[in-house]
Amino acid sequence: MRLNRRTLLRSMAVAGASVVLPPAMARAESIWDMMARDRVLRNADTAGASAAAQALIETQEPILSYDTAYNLQLAISQYEPFVAAGGWEEIPREVYGLRLGEDRDGGIALKRRLISSGDMPYVERVNNLIDPATDAGIRTFQARHGLQLTGQVDEATFYAMAVPAATRLNQLYLNLQRVTNMAATLSERYVVVNIPAATIEAVEGGFVVQRHTAVVGRVDRATPILASKIHQINFNPYWHVPKSIIRNDLIKYMNEDPEYLAKFRIHIYDGSGNEIQPSQINWQTEEAVQYMFRQEPGAENSMGHCKINFHNPHDVYLHDTPTKALFGENARFHSSGCVRVEGVNQLVAWLLRDNGWDLSRVDSTFASNARHDEALTNPVPIHTTYISAWANRQGTVSFRDDVYQFDAQGKVTFEA
Template sequence: MRLNRRRLLGSMAALGAAATLPATARAQDSIWDMFARDRVMRNIDTGANTAYANARVETIEPILSFDTAYNLSVAISRYEPFVAAGGWEQVPREVFGLKLGDSRRAVRTLKFRLMASGDMKPAERANDMFDEELDRAVRGFQVRHGLTADGQVGEATFYALSVPAHERLNQLRLNLARVEASAATLGDRYAVVNIPAATIEAVEGGQVSQRHTAVVGRIDRQTPILSSRIHQINFNPYWHVPKSIIQKDLIKYMNEDPEYLTKFRIRIYDGNGRELQPTQIDWSTNEAVNYMFRQEPGAENSMGHVKINFHNPHAVYLHDTPTKSLFAENARFHSSGCVRVDGVNQFVAWILRDNGGWDTEIVDGMFASNERLDVDVKAPVPIHTTYITAWANRQGTVSFRDDVYQFDAEGRVTFA
């Protein structure tokens, strides 16, 4: 039976009071433990530890490339004998909640687990203090798994620690097949949306020119796997609300707040282009799906200041967003299939490179103006949305992401 976060956390909840053991243990700390913890806390630069962790995963190699395929092969060759020898031990629930300065037996267990996965230097012995070395190792583990590097063994970190080594090996093998299937089809310049990582790469000359955090489709409204070309940029666009969102979301919002459309500057039009008022619609029914809903350009527009178009049968696109806070989350699966782009001004300038005159400063000026403008891309940029949950870089660092859409569980290599 494959491990998943819901099953794991459900079993923890069933344990009741035992799941809160770290807090109980803290109450039993001696005064000497407190002195030791204070000494540790005073002398550690956690910011430097996070920077070290980030440096381990940094790479110019595109996730879809023969370089990444080679790096995955090397990682597999390391994991295979390790898994054959039994892999790492399952972490006990006592490591849940551990953080810098804690002192108890579970800390030693956590250290040996991170030694086994290469996040700490191997040693025959380990003490019970959550010290600087362990803080650096936990942050490194978190960055490798796409988690916020806070150095604490929270829910998401505990789940990632609990995935068995043989499942990680299977993940590496499956994703090697995916990367190899795609790498040969790519040109010199393209963009890649990696859905499980919720990231975007702008690739040029075999190297990543830009990398952006993204928000992608949630599990019940998935971002589709596709290949297309970015052909047009819409500055300060109108947002025409899709019928699916009208039916699933907008009607509900209007029943909760009759002023919702007014607050977010969304207008209603019938089939003849005549504007209607919200009071003219029966919100207790599905009548609203018969009309067109259009949000005006501006700061509250759901697409932000720009929409990035590419032909596809799913009516999805890339866009800006007014809810920038989502980019700071671990699990960025919130959209209805479209993809929101952090630092979108830089990405748009990169797309429009061959148009001439479109640097980041000019793009920012267009955003600030709220002026409606459509720009055709003179050299349409290939774009690929893909599903890679494991990869490695030339430094030997292996990264993993959750199988959010369960494509790994299904063993899917291709998605046509």
């Protein structure tokens, strides 16, 4: 059975776990337990542990480059003998929920797991107490797997820890081939959208100059793999609702709330450009698909303050968004194929540098809500990619979930 979060949790439920993974059986806490826990909590620098974990992954090396291919080869040379020796141990369900200061069954297994993957320094003897070193190890593990640095073995962290070392080695093999195949096509300056990581890198001279959190396509509306060039920025754009969204979403929303279009300032037009009123459409059918739906510029606009255009047959693009909370999630796969960009103003300023724009001008244009289209003097290459494992020069190896199941299919090359 292919391992994913759903099958993992289902198998644990069959084995006797409840819907929510339980902690180990509670035991009476003595005064000595309380004093030990309080001492651990007082001496812990969780903010410092998170900062150290971030520093391990936030280097200037691109996810997609010749250097990445070399670093992946080094990682493979370390993983191969480890996997041949059996890899890390399977973690028990008692590990779920553990966090700083707790002292219960599962602590020893957690420490052994963190030590075996290099997230925690080796120690001769381990006990169940989750001390600051273990907390730092959890945060390092979370950083390497693109998870929120909570310091707790939450669901996403537990799932990532349960993936066998052999599966991770296979990811390294596949991604080495992907990176090697693409590295020769890279230029001096380019943008990379890495779908499994839901991140964007702006690369120049072999170094990452900007890194952005992104929201990419969900499984049933995947962001396509492609190579193109960014050629235009639309400031404060109209949003023309794609027919797929009209059919799959908008009709449903109008049946639930007849004022939906008015609330989000969306107008309807026929093929001659005449405005149609919502009351003229039969929302119990797919009649709406034959019309054009256009959302006005402004705070509610689904593209926010800008749209970043590049030629492609899929009608996808990068854009701003009014829904900023999604950037804080572990799994950022919510869009209909397009890519939302956190801190998009900084990326736009970098893209328009040769046009004489700076961040101040971008911000003021956003704030004006005025429509403006700016063609790039020098179009910038963009690559949307599927890299689910990579490594940097420090030896830090990062992994992501195989969200589109391309690793499971053994895919190395993709159609443009």
